[in-house]
Amino acid sequence: MLKVIVLGFVHIFIILLLSPLYEGVMRKVRAVVHSRQGPPLLQPYYDLAKLMIKDDQQVSGDFIFKSAPVLCLGSVILVALFTPMGTDAPLSFTGDALVLVYLLTMSAVFIILGGMASRNPYAFLGANREMMLLLVVEPVLAISLMTGAIKAHSLMLTDISGFMAATPTLSLGVAGLAFFLVIQPEMAKIPFDLAEAETEIMEGPFIEYSGRRLALFKWAFFAKQVIFVSLFAQICLPWLQTGNAFLDIVLNLLKVLVLVVVVELIAALNPRLKIEQAIKYFAWVIVFALAGMGLALLGL
16 A cells, blocks of 8 residues: 555655656757757746636636636546556556557547637637547557557556567557557647647637636646656656666656657647548557557457
8 A cells, every 4th residue: 555655655756746847848949940049947836836826817707617627637637646657656456458548538528618608719629629539549449559459468558558568569569559659639739739739720729718727637637748758658668677667767757758758859840730630640540559459459
């Protein structure tokens, strides 16, 4: 029980206190690619602190509008307790891959509900786009995890990661590539930042949020980025495990650092896709992920 409690605090520390630092790294990478000096690494912390002390201009008294940011961050924290980050997840014994996908979906659902509850046309449009991304991206994640589950004969993330480390196969490689192809939209990065699209629909579902509630949404967003990349690192790149919990957590943080730099480089070097282009992309990725599952069923 003590190990579970300690690991729980470590995971919460990583996603709440370190995730803004990863966001700062990504902003720096983007600035370097664009030949700019860019903001300081700690700018995301400054942004969150500034929002926390600003007035919260509530444009709607709707309960969903007011509670969505809290519920979104809460669901992300819960996801972190089910996500392996170098070692087994603190609550891995209570839930499997299906629980993880369900909880990841919940955080996006709260963003959609919050946007729609604001009754702003731009927020409604952003929420619709967020729903579209949810419907096409989450299935790829689920199919990729199910492919690993078929090979490992278990839905537990620890078993899937262990099987991948010991016996990498063609189907797992295809599923891992499909997983990688949805990291960009899951992190709402260009070319798939359709829902927030600053220059087009002005942050979409977040347009009417301000102050503490906007800070909670942004914090949840930073945390979700680290969770998703860490999940990819643990499931698809499970190597370099030392058996020492502290070292494995540090190695996982380094893997996450490399992956977020790659994600930001892709974002900095590509323009935003149109919706119809994004739909075609996701259709092909879903077919690719299903091909990985088919290979797994054939024993490859």
